[in-house]
Amino acid sequence: MIFVTVGTQLPFDRMISMIDDLAAELSLDVFAQTADPAAQYTNIQHAPFLTPDEYEDILARTDVLVGHAGIGTILTAKKVEKPVIVMPRMASLGEHRNEHQKATAHHLAGHEGVYVAQTRDELRALLTAPHLTSARFTDTPEKLRLQTFLRGTVYG
Known part of the structure; x- marks a missing residue:
């Protein structure tokens, strides 16, 4: 099953309409x-809020998570180790107040298990890809340096 979430602050009809068409x-x-x-x-099950x-029940049954490029969605995908496809809301289309989601998506492109779709064609290609890697938290050199620094500062 594919679980699409847009968070609780703003609808994202452009993305959900694409998913509705692609579902059919x-x-x-x-x-x-x-x-x-x-x-x-008409082609998907949906609810405004969960x-x-x-939310946990649907997430447990999910194969792929799709959402706006909100950090909560990405962190959730990493926590439950599911592939996540993100499509940023566009301020230029009136979907948000600035282009921070475009910046987030740009930064996350290429991270393990995080896939970025800017268009319907890219979304379709990702939804039909045979094997998407699960997102997960990994120990990077930067993360390990930050943890070491924080341990020395907080516990030192």
Whole structure:
């Protein structure tokens, strides 16, 4: 199953409409959390918001997580070790107040298990890719240096 989430602050109809169309075209099993009580989609299951228990239940059954380029979505994917496809909201399209999600997506491109789609074609290609690597937390040299520094500062 594909779980699409847009967070709880803003709807993201551009991305969810693409997923709705692709679900029909590709026969995908999709559940979307839309942040929009008035949303109507025909090819996916959806709800505006989920309780924490509902969220955890759907996440446990998810093969691929798709979301806006919000850090919470990315951290969740890494925590549960699921591949994550992110599509940044665009301020230029009125989807957000600035282009910080474009910057986040640009920075995360190439990270293990984090895939960036800017267009419908890129989203389609990722949703049909045979094997997406799971996102996960990894020990990088930078992370290890920061941990060592913090241990020395806090516990030293």
